[in-house]
Amino acid sequence: MRDSCERCGAVTGPTSTAFICSFECTWCAECADGFRDRACPNCGGDLQLRPTRSSIA
Template identity: 60%
Template structure:
């Protein structure tokens, strides 16, 4: 199950699990669409390809909660 991180690691933008617009690599590093575009869809941490992250329905958050740990170091 995906971690569904709550923010962009590059700019800190909120990325709710139930909304589209997040991009992840195979290690689940997470970026917003504008940052993924600026990174040419390559993860700066591992060099992997950034892909659209699937969404998780809000009604599943109680049983399968998204992560609340923020990764932005700003």
């Protein structure tokens, strides 16, 4: 998992809310909300809420 938003550089750590496409392009929630139809600007893929990881993993 990438640890920062590809657009604004915001930290998207293991427990942060972030969105990813099938290629794992990573976006913070604020940037993802600004993309038309919530599509990845890199590949056009559908952005989905990234699963969080527990601190134990």
